[in-house]
Structure formats: structure tokens, C-alpha cells
Amino acid sequence: xxxxxxxxxxxxxxxxxxxxxxxxxxxxxxxxxxxxxxxxxxxxxxxxxxxxxxxxxxxxxxxxxxxxxxxxxxxxxxxxxxxxxxxxxxxxxxxxxxxxxxxxxxxxxxxxxxxxxxxxxxxxxxxxxxxxxxxxxxxxxxxxxxxxxxxxxxxxxxxxxxxxxxxxxxxxxxxxxxxxxxxxxxxxxxxxxxxxxxxxxxxxxxxxxxxxxxxxxxxxxxxxxxxxxxxxxxxxxxxxxxxxxxxxxxxxxxxxxxxxxxxxxxxxxxxx
Amino acid sequence: xxxxxxxxxxxxxxxxxxxxxxxxxxxxxxxxxxxxxxxxxxxxxxxxxxxxxxxxxxxxxxxxxxxxxxxxxxxxxxxxxxxxxxxxxxxxxxxxxxxxxxxxxxxxxxxxxxxxxxxxxxxxxxxxxxxxxxxxxxxxxxxxxxxxxxxxxxxxxxxxxxxxxxxxxxxxxxxxxxxxxxxxxxxxxxxxxxxxxxxxxxxxxxxxxxxxxxxxxxxxxxxxxxxxxxxxxxxxxxxxxxxxxxxxxxxxxxxxxxxxxxxxxxxxxxxxxxxxxxxxxxx
Numbered sequence: 001x002x003x004x005x006x007x008x009x010x011x012x013x014x015x016x017x018x019x020x021x022x023x024x025x026x027x028x029x030x031x032x033x034x035x036x037x038x039x040x041x042x043x044x045x046x047x048x049x050x051x052x053x054x055x056x057x058x059x060x061x062x063x064x065x066x067x068x069x070x071x072x073x074x075x076x077x078x079x080x081x082x083x084x085x086x087x088x089x090x091x092x093x094x095x096x097x098x099x100x101x102x103x104x105x106x107x108x109x110x111x112x113x114x115x116x117x118x119x120x121x122x123x124x125x126x127x128x129x130x131x132x133x134x135x136x137x138x139x140x141x142x143x144x145x146x147x148x149x150x151x152x153x154x155x156x157x158x159x160x161x162x163x164x165x166x167x168x169x170x171x172x173x174x175x176x177x178x179x180x181x182x183x184x185x186x187x188x189x190x191x192x193x194x195x196x197x198x199x200x201x202x203x204x205x206x207x208x209x210x211x212x213x214x215x216x217x218x219x220x221x222x223x224x225x226x227x228x229x230x231x232x233x234x235x236x237x238x239x240x241x242x243x244x245x246x247x248x249x250x251x252x253x254x255x256x257x258x259x260x261x262x263x264x265x266x267x268x269x270x271x272x
Numbered sequence: 273x274x275x276x277x278x279x280x281x282x283x284x285x286x287x288x289x290x291x292x293x294x295x296x297x298x299x300x301x302x303x304x305x306x307x308x309x310x311x312x313x314x315x316x317x318x319x320x321x322x323x324x325x326x327x328x329x330x331x332x333x334x335x336x337x338x339x340x341x342x343x344x345x346x347x348x349x350x351x352x353x354x355x356x357x358x359x360x361x362x363x364x365x366x367x368x369x370x371x372x373x374x375x376x377x378x379x380x381x382x383x384x385x386x387x388x389x390x391x392x393x394x395x396x397x398x399x400x401x402x403x404x405x406x407x408x409x410x411x412x413x414x415x416x417x418x419x420x421x422x423x424x425x426x427x428x429x430x431x432x433x434x435x436x437x438x439x440x441x442x443x444x445x446x447x448x449x450x451x452x453x454x455x456x457x458x459x460x461x462x463x464x465x466x467x468x469x470x471x472x473x474x475x476x477x478x479x480x481x482x483x484x485x486x487x488x489x490x491x492x493x494x495x496x497x498x499x500x501x502x503x504x505x506x507x508x509x510x511x512x513x514x515x516x517x518x519x520x521x522x523x524x525x526x527x528x529x530x531x532x533x534x535x536x537x538x539x540x541x542x543x544x545x546x547x548x549x550x551x552x553x554x555x
Contacts, residue, residue, distance in 0.1 A: 003362055003363075005359060006359060006360055006361070006362040006363040007363055009356065009359035009360050009363070010360055010363045010367060010368060010371065013356055013360065013368075013371055013372075014371050016431070017371050017372075017374055017375055017431075017435070019386075019390055019396075020383060020385075020386025020387050020389070020390055020431065021386060022390075022396060023386065023389035023390055023395065023396045024385070024386050024389060027389065035394045035398070035399065035402070035410050036398070036399050036402035036403065037399065038399050038400070038403055078285065079285035079286045079288075079289055080286055082281075082282040082283070082284075082285060082286070083282060083283050083285070083286035083287070085282050086278075086279045086282035086283045087283075090275075090279060092275075092276070092279050096550070098283065098287075099546070100542075100543075100546055101287070101290065101295075102286065102287075102290060103542065103546065104290075104294065104539070104542060105290055105294045107485070107488050107489075107538055107539070107541065107542035107545065108298075108488075108492065108535050108538045108539050108542060109491075109492030109493065109494070109509060109534065109535070109538060110294065110297075111492065111494060111509050111512065111513070111531065111534070112297070112298060112301045112512075112528075112531035112532065112534060112535045113293065113294045113295075113296075113297030113298045113301065114297060115297075115301060115512070115516055115527065115528065115531055116296070116297035116298055116299070116300035116301030116302075116304065116528070116531070117293060117296065117297035117300060119300065119304070119309070119311060120296075120300065123311070135293060136293065138289050138293060139289075139290070139293050139294050139297075142286050142289045142290060143286075143290065146286050196377065196379070199379070200379030200380065200381060200382075202381055202494070202495050203494045203495065203498075203509075203513065207516075217379070217381055220381060220382070220385065221381065221495075221499065224381075224384075224385050224388070224499060225499070229389060232385060233385075233389070236382055236385050236386065239379065239381070239382050240378060240382055243377045243378050243379065243382075244374075244377075246377060247370075247373055247374060247377045
């Protein structure tokens with residue numbers, strides 16, 4: 001009985017989760033869709049064409065978003081993994097204070113700090129550049145990767161490393177051959193989340209990029225403020241793709257550690 | 273020995289990034305909020321910006337709207353998440369994981385665009401209402417975007433945050449709460465007694481921690497209200513952004529003062545959350 005109710009509940013939740021995607025997909029391929037028709041009366045590929053246009057704005061913006069996102073993912077993992085190792089793998093004094101400091105940019109909106117550094121960025125010639133945008137994207141992503149890696153390292157006991165050292169491996173060999181292979185799935189998930197956070201950034205990009213660094217969220221925002229749902233929806237679907245792909249990959253990696261309920265912290269609704 | 277040095281070296285890259293770009297940026301925001309901007313020839317330090325912000329009615333309106341949106345979004349999300357988790361806990365773990373992870377992974381901006389196309393006066397909801405004969409014209413459908421109740425904003429946040437809170441609750445339910453509940457059932461407790469005296473005390477710290485995070489986030493978030501909100505009053509981050517975009521450089525200290533106040537407020541929630549999370553870890 002409880003099982004039946006549970007499945008009915010899952011159906012309701014699935015419908016509610018899917019609901020906002022329904023008009024997006026319909027509009028993206030709609031030619032004519034007047035009120036009060038439930039479905040478009042004509043279909044068209046105008047939206048697809050606008051997205052695929054060779055040398056067009058959408059392709060350029062997608063490329064910018066991809067490049068910045070990948071650079072952010074790599075840099076965040078590079079900075080967050082050792083931090084996670086220190087926070088999760090060892091006990092030391094003032095650890096609580098450092099965790100607070102690392103978590104702060106996740107909890108305190110990075111809007112204030114970004115406006116704060118803007119003047120300095122202008123003076124250093126970093127404003128209006130993709131590199132400047134890359135730098136401010138690190139503010140929300142480095143804490144994320146550090147926290148994800150902390151939980152990964154906290155679950156490890158260090159016994160395998162000890163065995164390797166006993167058998168004569170040096171610290172570097174131990175790290176490369178024992179520690180690294182075991183934390184790679186965590187690193188992949190952390191990198192994916194860093195990429196997604198960067199991919200979804202609007203306000204940090206517009207503040208530092210000043211409209212010169214055009215990423216997908218810029219185009220989606222101006223389309224959404226306008227009056228053409230076909231273009232808006234086509235852009236939105238392109239914008240959704242990495243999130244959906246990442247979800248598939250992340251779920252694959254998280255399957256092994258499903259017992260801890262997917263560690264809710266990983267998915268904080270901050271991916272925006 | 274080298275232990276301390278090793279820890280310091282491991283932490284260095286992350287702390288440099290956070291220290292310079294985040295903490296440095298905040299310090300710079302505080303400095304600019306008191307009017308110290310040598311770059312434009314302003315070196316007199318004063319609290320004028322704070323006085324201006326706090327004495328004007330605009331700030332209070334924005335503050336109340338921000339608290340309202342964050343508070344209602346958090347409360348609705350939390351209640352729905354507990355209900356969803358209680359209902360779904362016996363269903364397939366993998367399936368519900370996929371369904372819940374999707375809104376968590378989707379950017380807020382995208383969620384706002386999708387929700388807008390559902391709840392606008394010519395949206396999917398209005399079309400369904402028309403098909404059912406409930407309305408004849410688009411304007412007969414309730415205005416849920418750019419409205420005084422910020423319905424579209426709250427709906428977007430609820431859609432995004434319910435799954436997040438629900439996953440936290442599900443994790444707690446699938447752990448010790450389930451076993452304790454079985455014991456209570458064997459001892460003859462009814463459904464309500466089992467929930468109130470056994471399950472709820474176990475899951476409540478997780479619920480509080482998750483809702484604190486949601487509140488802090490919705491309090492400081494920018495995109496959704498910027499897209500779906502009215503032009504006045506706006507939430508505090510949008511107000512700060514509008515002041516910042518003002519061509520008059522004299523508006524800068526005001527923008528920074530609002531930013532500093534937002535940061536102070538959310539930092540209090542951060543401290544509360546971490547305290548709770550630590551107690552949770554110990555318990």
C-alpha cells in the first residue's frame with residue numbers, strides 16, 4: 001500500500017519537475033502558436049536555425065561559455081583538491097575557522113565582492129576581458145570543489161597509503177598510484193559542478209565582462225526580456241544541454257556512493 | 273615537523289583565490305561604501321551612504337520584499353520537501369534521485385524562463401485553463417509575473433529548492449529514522465505518533481540546516497527576481513545592482529553600502545548554518 005502511494009507520488013513529482021520543459025520544447029519548434037491553442041498549429045525550424053547560424057552570436061557565445069567554464073573547472077579542481085585533502089584528510093588546529101572561511105563565498109552572495117574588486121580589475125586591465133570573468137567565476141566554484149573534495153577525503157582512512165609506504169613507495173608514488181585513482185570520480189564530479197556554476201553565471205559575468213564578454217546567459221537574458229519565445233526557448237535548450245549531460249555523468253559516478261543519499265551538499269541549488 | 277607546512281601548502285591555492293577575490297573584494301566594498309575612492313578623487317571617509325540607505329523608504333521596501341520572497345520560498349519549499357520525501361521514501365532510489373537531481377542541476381535562469389512560459393497569461397497554464405473553459409481571455413488568468421506577490425519568483429525558487437531539501441530529508445529518512453520507526457511501529461505507535469515523536473526529531477536538524485541554506489541563497493540571489501520581478505520595489509541585490517549601474521559615480525557608495533548590509537545579513541545565516549552543521553556532525 002505504501003509502495004503504491006509512493007509510486008503515485010513519484011509520478012506527481014516527475015510531472016511537476018518536467019512541466020517547465022514542456023513549453024520550452026514546444027516553443028523551440030513552433031511556427032505559429034496562438035492563445036488559446038494547447039499545441040502549436042504550425043511547426044518551424046526558425047529557432048533551430050537561429051541557434052545553428054554559422055558564425056552567429058549563439059555559436060560564439062556558446063564557445064565563450066564552454067572555454068570559460070572549462071578553464072574554471074580545471075582551475076577550481078587544481079585549487080580545491082589540495083584544500084579538500086587538507087580539510088578532509090588531516091586533523092589540525094583552527095580547522096573550523098578555515099572551513100568557515102572557505103564556505104563563506106557559497107553562503108554570502110559573491111555580488112558584493114565582485115562589485116568590490118571591479119575598480120581594481122579596471123585598473124589592472126582585467127575588466128571587460130574573458131580572463132577577468134574567469135577569475136570572478138572562481139569565487140563561487142573554488143569553495144564548492146574544496147567542500148566536495150573534503151567529503152571525499154574525509155571518507156578515506158589512509159590505510160592504503162600506509163600499506164604503499166610500508167612497501168617502499170615514496171610520497172609522490174603513493175599519491176599518484178594510490179590516492180589519485182581513488183579520488184578521480186570525486187574530482188570529476190567537482191569539476192563538473194564547477195563547470196556548471198560557471199556556465200550558469202549571469203551577474204558576475206555582466207559586472208566584470210561589461211557586455212564585452214558575451215556568454216550564453218547574456219543572450220538568454222536579453223531574449224527572455226524580449227518578445228520572441230521561439231528564440232528564447234531554442235537558446236534555453238542549448239543552455240540546458242550541459243546540465244543534463246552532467247547529470248547523467250554525475251549520477252553514474254555517484255551510484256557507488258548512493259548509500260549516503262547522494263550527499264545533498266553537492267547539489268545545493270546554487271548552480272545558477 | 274613538516275605537517276603544518278604541508279597543510280599550509282595544500283590550502284594555499286584555495287585560500288589565495290578566496291582571500292584575494294572574495295575577502296579582498298568585500299574589504300574593497302566596505303572601503304568604497306564609506307566613500308573612500310581615491311581613483312575619482314574622493315578621500316573623505318563618512319557614513320553618509322549608510323545614512324542615506326537606511327533613512328530612505330526604498331531600502332526598507334526592498335528589505336521587506338527580500339525577506340518576504342526568501343521567507344515564503346523557504347517555508348513552502350521546506351514543507352513540500354518533507355511531504356515529498358515522506359511519500360517517496362519507499363520508491364526506487366535511483367529514479368527519485370534522477371527526478372530530484374534535475375532541478376538542482378538546472379541553472380536558475382533557465383528555470384525562470386521555463387516557469388515563466390508555464391505561468392504567464394498566455395502560458396501553458398492559461399491555455400489549459402482556457403481549454404477547461406475557466407477563462408476566455410489571457411487577462412482573465414491571474415497575473416503571476418511582475419506581480420505584487422512575486423508569485424513567479426517564488427514558484428521558480430520552490431521548483432529549484434524542493435528537490436534539494438527533499439534529498440537531505442530522504443538521506444536522513446533512509447538512515448536511522450527508518451529503523452527507529454519500525455521499532456515504534458512494533459511498539460504500537462500510530463502513523464502520526466511515529467512521525468511526530470520518532471521521525472521528525474531525527475530529520476529536523478537536517479531540515480533546519482537545509483532551509484537555512486535555502487534562505488541565505490534566496491536572500492542574496494539576483495537572476496530570478498531581476499528577470500521576473502517588478503521594477504519597484506526590487507529585492508536588495510537588484511537594488512544594489514541598479515545603484516551600481518547608475519552613471520553617477522556618487523551612487524557607488526550607496527550601492528556598496530547595500531552590498532555590505534546584504535553580506536552582513538547572509539553571514540549571520542552562514543554562521544548559524546555552520547554551527548548547526550557542526551553539531552549535526554558531532555551528534
